[in-house]
Amino acid sequence: MSSEIFKTLSLVKAEKLNNNVVDYARELVQRESVTPADAGCQSWLEKKVKALGATVTRFKTQDVSNFIAVIDKGEGPNVAFCGHTDVVPAGDLSKWTFLPYSAHIENGVMYGRGIADMKGGIAAFIAAAELLVNDRTFEGKLWLFITSDEEGEAEHGSRAIVDYLKAQGVVLDYCIVGEPTAKQTIGDVVKIGRRGAISFDIDITGKAAHVAYPSHGINAIHLMSQVIGNLNEYHWDKGNEDCPGTSLQVTHFDSGDWTDNVIPSKASISLNIRYSYKYTEPRIKEMVEKAVSTVTEEYVIKSYRSCVPYFCEESSSADSLKDIVRKAIKEDFDIDCTFSTSGGTSDGRFFKEICSQIIEVGLPNKTIHQVNESVAVAQLERLSYLYFSIFNKLLSRERMNTSKENQHEVCV
Template sequence: MPPTDAAALTARLIRCPSITPEEGGALRLLERELSAAGFDCVRVDRGAVSNLFARWGDKGHARTFGFNGHTDVVPLGDETAWTMPPFGAEEKDGFLYGRGATDMKSGVAAFVAAAIDFVRDTPPDGAIVLTITGDEEGDAVDGTTALLDYMRKRGEAMSVCLVGEPTCPDRMGEMIKIGRRGSMTAWFTVTGQQGHSAYPHRARNPLPAMARLMDRLASHTLDTGTEHFDASTLAVVTMDTGNPATNVIPAQSRGTVNIRFNDSHSGASLTDWLRSQAESVAAEFGVQIDMQVQISGESFLTPPGPLSDLVSGSVEAVTGLRPVLSTTGGTSDARFVRDHCPVVEFGLVGKTMHQVDERVEVAQIHQLKDIYTRILRDYFR
């Protein structure tokens, strides 16, 4: 049989309009392809989210290599700004265009194609597990977590896992992610007392308190970085009052901050710090400050070792570049997998992900399949 064409499979996936949380036919397509290749496939749908679990080889084998990825994509944005149909998968000048071309239908197609050809041509002494979700770009509540819950209940396990997210900033092969910073968001509501702007002494203005709190948080240096992580960051992302009147002091103001934190902190320790700052400002201004926090994920690190060496060696063999081991960027579903088994991330150049006219260099898709194939070969050698 001819090799599975990862670029052609990417194009077929792009044509599935899987804007999160819509499945759009993408997982059904992969289920057909993998089932025909001898993989045992189970749909693990939860809530409004579709997920796919696929395994080749015996359940519970001591050597089980896992891949993780997602087929859901972000919304199109201004569709009139696209010069190519966002779900057309049209090719031009060596690039394949469409929403999800980079993030990350190409990565899923590459590891699916690599796995199918590998088990057909050189059946390993072990198992391969693919966990593919439709909820990475959404709330990430019923996606990879649902797949891991399914695996736990049925005694399924991965020995190691590779997440196929785009990881390279500019050149194919230059970066592997061995961890990620944590992420959390805090919403503050400052409540004072409404009044006439000509008589401010008869009101309690929440705005100066909000300004003081936001400035205090944004001006604070959380840390200067650690051995494997850049410095933690805090960004004020919005302050809203919604007051159209110039002669009214409003009763409430709302503000939101987002924190990306390294292994110097935990979500709980930062929550305590935020609460202490809010309480201090509330006492200073005589207002009430309520806070809500959502922790999207804790920081994690897979220490450099056998898994990163395996992936780095394969990347270097195919691209000629020895990748940097990094923890930069936002969050990914690796934050969930890390509680299951050692996990790293490697994928394509991510320059156009989430942009209008998102596109992927076709040659890189084939390179990525070659890298994933070599990783499988060396792991099961």
């Protein structure tokens, strides 16, 4: 990375930051931590943050490893970084150019399962936190939350961490989720929320009969076709430039064993709905139920994989996480970032229960979950500096004084 980008650091400190983030990324990628395994990642993280004066809490829920650390510098905002050490399986090893857990670097690119999603992001945070603690004076609490259950069902990971924090009365002011969000380069796309998601299985029972005597039977496929028609007739919201609208996709259709002269007595579909923050889960369930119940009384509906939406709330300019992140990206890289809520779900949906301002910013995502997952070393370096810049702004005395002055003006 060119030295001009490190506007607030000496060349010596910039070089150390670069070297550390690369070393830390390799350390994490070389651990085969397929969900829910952690493979020693969190033990390594514990050593790193304890050296910075952090208090660490670790616990297991089912087979999931969860990690909470806080560097307490007294009164000030609660600022957090959230991530996960688990990765998806590597798949067919013969298709990888380099072994998926080798963290091999070739022509300035690091290859490995999880480098983009999201061990590279964790490495960038640790390198940035070291520099922040050792180089700057800040006030407040810097938190780190890590789970080994983000790529799986996500039932015992960040969900359990948030429940633990709620029991302790912890409320966060700001939360950065280190998921890979960039399209081409660090800072070009920032997630300010995610749509909700929920899946359904719908079973309909009809009546079998000979196809030559249709009045004697009830065709379950015909009924299910009406259900699908009802669902497709809903006028979902179209969204806006920051948030895609709501969408429904039927993902499976089955009528069981069949014979070409028998009316099918059953039909089943599966569907997934991605919905904006304009809807609630109960409302979505109500709409699906209505689409079915107006067609038949013989049905069973099962919902699963519930993921609620979240959206970064607005705040005053001095306290706005969106403005602070936008400003850091502009100052550091001269990029006007795009805010988005596209993509799948993330663990941000859990932390919204204890934090109103959540943003996701991380590495390029074009190779995540793919063979030869990879990230340019320069992107790792840029992300580490961006994290340093963001957390430095969030925890700076100058910003907190500005915020207090604004609050005073409002009170007056």
